[in-house]
Amino acid sequence: MKVLLIEDEKTLAYEVEAFLKKAFYICDMAHTARKGLEMLGVNPYDFVLLDLGLPDLDGLKVLQEAKKLNPDAAYIILTARGNIEDRIVGLDLGADDYLPKPFSLLELQSRMQAISRRKFNLNTQEIPLGEFIIDLQKRVVSHQSNEIDLTRKEFDLLSYLLLHKNRVLTRMQLSEHIWGTFADDDYDSNYIDVHIKNIRKKLGAFGQVEWLETVRGVGYKIRK
Amino acid sequence: MKLISKLTLFITLSKLAIVLLFVLTLPYLIEGIARNYTDYYLQQQQKKVLEVVARNGVETYLQGEESYGSYTMLKEEYISLEPVEKGFVLDTIYTDERIIEQDTLNYRVLTHSFITENGTYLMEVGKTIETIDQYKRPLQRIATYVLLGLILLTLIIDLFYTRFLLRPLDRIIRTKISNKRFPFNENSVPIKTTTTDFRFLDDSLISLMEQIHEAFEKEREFTANASHELMTPIGILQNKIENLMGEPEVSDFVQERLIGMQKTLNRLKRIVHSLLLISRIENEQFSKKESVSAAELFADVMDEISHRFNERDISLKIDISSEVILENINRDLLFQMIYNLVNNAIRYNKPSGFIHIADRINPDGSYDVDLIDSGIGIPEEDIGTIFNRFKKANKSEDGAGYGLGLSIVKSIADYHHISISVDSDISQGTTFTISFPAELIRS
Numbered sequence: 001m002k003v004l005l006i007e008d009e010k011t012l013a014y015e016v017e018a019f020l021k022k023a024f025y026i027c028d029m030a031h032t033a034r035k036g037l038e039m040l041g042v043n044p045y046d047f048v049l050l051d052l053g054l055p056d057l058d059g060l061k062v063l064q065e066a067k068k069l070n071p072d073a074a075y076i077i078l079t080a081r082g083n084i085e086d087r088i089v090g091l092d093l094g095a096d097d098y099l100p101k102p103f104s105l106l107e108l109q110s111r112m113q114a115i116s117r118r119k120f121n122l123n124t125q126e127i128p129l130g131e132f133i134i135d136l137q138k139r140v141v142s143h144q145s146n147e148i149d150l151t152r153k154e155f156d157l158l159s160y161l162l163l164h165k166n167r168v169l170t171r172m173q174l175s176e177h178i179w180g181t182f183a184d185d186d187y188d189s190n191y192i193d194v195h196i197k198n199i200r201k202k203l204g205a206f207g208q209v210e211w212l213e214t215v216r217g218v219g220y221k222i223r224k
Numbered sequence: 225m226k227l228i229s230k231l232t233l234f235i236t237l238s239k240l241a242i243v244l245l246f247v248l249t250l251p252y253l254i255e256g257i258a259r260n261y262t263d264y265y266l267q268q269q270q271k272k273v274l275e276v277v278a279r280n281g282v283e284t285y286l287q288g289e290e291s292y293g294s295y296t297m298l299k300e301e302y303i304s305l306e307p308v309e310k311g312f313v314l315d316t317i318y319t320d321e322r323i324i325e326q327d328t329l330n331y332r333v334l335t336h337s338f339i340t341e342n343g344t345y346l347m348e349v350g351k352t353i354e355t356i357d358q359y360k361r362p363l364q365r366i367a368t369y370v371l372l373g374l375i376l377l378t379l380i381i382d383l384f385y386t387r388f389l390l391r392p393l394d395r396i397i398r399t400k401i402s403n404k405r406f407p408f409n410e411n412s413v414p415i416k417t418t419t420t421d422f423r424f425l426d427d428s429l430i431s432l433m434e435q436i437h438e439a440f441e442k443e444r445e446f447t448a449n450a451s452h453e454l455m456t457p458i459g460i461l462q463n464k465i466e467n468l469m470g471e472p473e474v475s476d477f478v479q480e481r482l483i484g485m486q487k488t489l490n491r492l493k494r495i496v497h498s499l500l501l502i503s504r505i506e507n508e509q510f511s512k513k514e515s516v517s518a519a520e521l522f523a524d525v526m527d528e529i530s531h532r533f534n535e536r537d538i539s540l541k542i543d544i545s546s547e548v549i550l551e552n553i554n555r556d557l558l559f560q561m562i563y564n565l566v567n568n569a570i571r572y573n574k575p576s577g578f579i580h581i582a583d584r585i586n587p588d589g590s591y592d593v594d595l596i597d598s599g600i601g602i603p604e605e606d607i608g609t610i611f612n613r614f615k616k617a618n619k620s621e622d623g624a625g626y627g628l629g630l631s632i633v634k635s636i637a638d639y640h641h642i643s644i645s646v647d648s649d650i651s652q653g654t655t656f657t658i659s660f661p662a663e664l665i666r667s
Contacts, residue, residue: 009456009460011460012456012459012460012463015460015463015464015466015467016463018467019463019466019467019470022467022470080452080455080456080459101455101456101459102455102456102458102459102460102462102463102493103459104462104463104466105463105466105467106466153531167470168469168479170469170483170486172483172486172487172490173486176490179528190535191531191532191534191535194531194534194535195531217476217479217480217483218476218479218480218483219483
């Protein structure tokens with residue numbers, strides 16, 4: 001997957017690049033809108049991550065131009081403006097998603113994965129996990145032919161852990177993903193643990209769940 | 225009491241007092257005037273008599289008699305002449321009783337001694353004052369009626385005039401003071417008046433409001449810019465920490481430290497987020513054109529926050545009418561407002577406590593929702609400041625509360641002209657009452 005990151009804040013751009021490379025994306029960077037459009041004219045990209053607050057051109061105009069040059073790419077808008085209007089206009093202009101700054105890199109990857117599933121129909125829909133099969137599209141977990149009934153939040157939690165498998169996710173990261181801005185600031189509370197306990201209990205009734213690990217003092221991870 | 229009422233009352237009372245004084249003193253006045261007139265009349269009579277005596281001699285009256293006395297038909301006046309010893313001098317006017325033909329009558333009497341060739345004589349001229357007394361009462365009565373009528377007439381004129389005079393003040397109060405909502409966004413139009421005091425008052429108010437508005441604008445701009453500028457470095461830090469945590473060679477010890485950093489950074493992020501949200505609300509960047517059913521809104525909040533109820537084992541009772549529709553609102557903001565209030569009710573609740581949410585439609589069409597919790601309560605001296613930024617009712621050691629949750633609630637409520645009142649008993653619980661004005665309600 002080829003990604004173009006158009007972001008004038010270089011330090012931020014390097015962090016995003018480093019993260020995406022680790023997640024096996026090929027990442028190009030442009031620090032100005034003009035450079036970005038130039039690169040879009042030459043190379044085909046699967047993803048364009050576009051900062052709206054670029055110094056040389058209006059971000060929404062850049063989006064329009066970029067869509068003409070590279071209509072097949074998936075566009076994710078990154079912005080610190082956080083205006084609801086920006087978001088609506090951005091999505092109207094054909095952006096696939098919108099991430100307000102500051103964003104979590106894990107969240108960015110999760111959004112990119114979701115777009116991949118939706119837009120490119122890539123990524124196998126059904127992911128095996130131990131004795132279980134997880135269908136991200138239909139949002140179902142099954143064991144052999146039995147569908148296991150998880151709540152919406154339990155499923156979100158499981159799929160987020162699965163997406164970032166082999167990586168420890170902290171309770172804070174998990175709750176931020178699930179509750180967004182409504183995540184409670186009281187991180188030491190145990191509601192993530194309650195959800196994990198429920199997931200283990202529900203899945204444990206059918207098979208082994210040792211792949212879902214508790215990392216003491218840190219959080220949880222799925223080992224695969 | 226309103227100024228116009230006070231003025232009217234004062235004018236009425238002062239006028240009444242003056243009229244009363246006048247009516248009460250009227251008899252004495254009349255008496256005085258009548259006496260003066262009578263005295264003058266008696267002196268004229270005396271002059272006439274003396275003229276006659278000087279011209280024709282005293283014998284004209286005496287006709288050979290020792291003395292002379294005469295009165296008019298109805299005994300209103302009389303005259304008498306009688307000789308007195310030589311050297312007797314008397315010249316006075318006084319009021320006295322006289323018995324004339326068995327009638328005792330009050331007379332004003334002038335006595336005067338004079339000398340003629342026949343000897344010294346004392347002249348008495350009298351005029352009854354009974355008739356004057358008869359006039360006193362009706363005069364008093366008529367004066368009362370006339371004056372009361374006059375008072376009424378002048379009062380009506382006064383009332384209209386003061387009303388006209390005070391109209392600019394009324395307009396100042398109506399346009400500049402009552403109905404005025406912070407932060408005074410709209411431009412104030414100076415009122416028309418020729419009264420310099422009102423002109424001064426109005427000008428002062430306008431300039432004060434402009435100053436407040438300016439100061440508020442600056443603060444708001446600063447908050448928005450500062451928060452916005454803070455977001456980028458926060459984002460960089462957050463991503464750096466995330467990348468570092470993903471490195472396989474990071475030891476458990478460092479991992480734990482990184483989590484600590486992440487928490488602190490997140491706290492910073494939340495504060496900046498909250499400040500930005502508040503400044504956006506104050507900037508009126510949110511549309512208020514949505515409508516939502518109250519029951520649905522509360523159900524959505526409860527759905528979002530249910531994990532916190534379970535975690536703290538708090539029971540919830542919710543009685544929200546399914547008929548009430550909130551309109552001209554921003555759904556996301558109201559959601560956030562209710563979420564923050566419920567979240568607080570959970571956070572400051574006792575383990576296994578309860579939260580009760582109930583609503584009522586008031587006769588005037590407004591709509592109240594009570595959020596009752598069995599929490600630790602808020603000390604009375606803190607209730608006034610809980611909505612201020614960076615204040616918290618419960619100064620918990622974990623630093624979990626930033627005191628911005630309720631500030632956001634306040635901003636959202638103000639933005640929608642919703643009022644929130646707090647009633648709390650220490651260790652019994654707190655009731656937040658959210659009052660939606662009638663114009664937000666369609667039921």
